[in-house]
Amino acid sequence: METKNPPTIEVVYHDITVRTLEVLRVTRPTPRMVRVTLGGPELEGFIDRSPADHVKVFFPEPGAELPVLPRIADDGDGLEFPTEPPFPTSRDYTTRRFDAEAGELDLDFVLHGNGVASVWAERARPGMKLGLAGPRGSILVPWEFDWYLFAGDETALPAICRMLEDLPQGAPAKVFLLVDDAQEEHPVDTRADAEIVWLHRNGLRHGEGDLLERAVKGVEFLPGQPFIWVAGEAGELKPIRRYLHRELGLDREYTDVDGFWKRGTVNLDHHEPIEEDD
Ligand SMILES: Cc1cc2nc3c(=O)[nH]c(=O)nc-3n(C[C@H](O)[C@H](O)[C@H](O)COP(=O)(O)OP(=O)(O)OC[C@H]3O[C@@H](n4cnc5c(N)ncnc54)[C@H](O)[C@@H]3O)c2cc1C
Known part of the structure; x- marks a missing residue:
């Protein structure tokens, strides 16, 4: 089953970034999937290299406008989380689409009933804010x-x-x-x-x-x-x-x-x- 020269998969790491983005649009590709299009000046420089690239999404506490975010460690390598409340609340999501020219990033959220992310997505409206860290790396699969x-x-x-x-x-x-x-x-x-x-x-x-x-x-x-x-x-x-x-x-x-x-x-x-x- 092995071919003589199987393709080489490369993993590349990116400098970690933390951004606050704004919801531009919300659509429902299917009844139980919400597509949130994010944008804003901090999207500049976002890296999108591979289909399985994913980001850490930070959600505002109920009633808050902005998410609590970690800071980038002083050595620039990784995130530093607060040791006292309020703590950031995050979940991982895949970059469904990134359009640098349009300044748009799509994330698709499964609505599964409960959970911070699912509940947030169900209520998402233009103007709401989300935090984003990453992607930390990309797995480059040659097709x-x-x-x-x-x-x-x-x-x-x-x-x-x-x-x-x-x-x-x-x-x-x-x-x-x-x-x-x-x-x-x-x-x-x-x-x-x-x-x-x-x-x-x-x-x-x-x-x-x-x-x-x-x-x-x-x-x-x-x-x-x-x-x-x-x-x-x-x-x-x-x-x-x-x-x-x-x-x-x-x-x-x-x-x-x-x-x-x-x-x-x-x-x-x-x-x-x-x-x-x-
Ligand atoms: C690398 C990576 C990429 C991912 N990309 C995506 C993506 O693009 N879109 C996406 O929707 N999810 C994606 N996920 C999965 C997502 O991070 C989890 O489903 C997450 O737990 C959802 O958070 P929540 O706050 O809604 O639920 P949580 O607070 O984490 O969990 C609450 C309860 O809901 C249950 N639950 C969690 N997810 C589901 C689900 N999908 N169906 C049914 N029950 C569930 C948990 O078991 C728990 O009992 C990705 C995960 C990883 C690791």
Whole structure:
């Protein structure tokens, strides 16, 4: 299955920046997804290098206009958080679209009922303010793999849609997108030869069920070196990670399985670690 010269994935790190941005527009691509377009003078210099680039979003406390923000450490390397209240409240979000010329940045928020970010997004209106730190780094994937496998839930949709937008003409891709129902399907813009399968929970709660696992396990592998990217609820991904890494023995460098949130856990403030025994 290995090709002789698999493409090299490069990770680049960026100087950390902290910005306060203003909501310019709010739209609803689907009933349970809110797209917030941010702008303002502090957007100048924003870095957008790769489809999975993500930022730390800082939310104002209820009733406050501005978010509490961390400061950039004196050595310029990382963020320093206050040791006394008020503390910043942050969550991770993918850069869905950045247009430097227009001075616009889109973030897509899943509405899942509770949680600081979800509640904020449901109420978002033009003029409201958000803090943003990052992106801290970018994983630069050359689109030179023999084929692609992308899978994930709604939280992974912004990154997967961006990857599909970036893939070259005719690149073979198998894609599984897990959403509540047909109303939650997004238009996907791609030149790739992408086989896109929408999986519907049909009443199951987010993070429940094994639809993604069964879909990934059912994939007939194409010849050559794949690049695989999977993200979603941490528990739902464990059997997928085990299957791809352990059972199939795929190279972890080209097989990224990332827990973006964890059922019952407020603010999974890191990607779910890839543990040997997972
Ligand atoms: C690198 C990265 C990129 C991400 N990009 C995006 C993105 O572009 N868009 C996006 O919507 N999310 C994205 N996420 C996931 C998002 O950060 C989490 O879903 C986050 O927990 C939402 O914060 P919250 O304040 O709404 O809920 P929290 O306060 O963190 O959690 C409250 C409760 O809601 C549950 N919960 C959290 N998220 C969900 C969910 N999606 N569905 C159902 N229940 C949930 C938790 O388990 C908890 O019980 C990303 C995460 C990472 C690590």
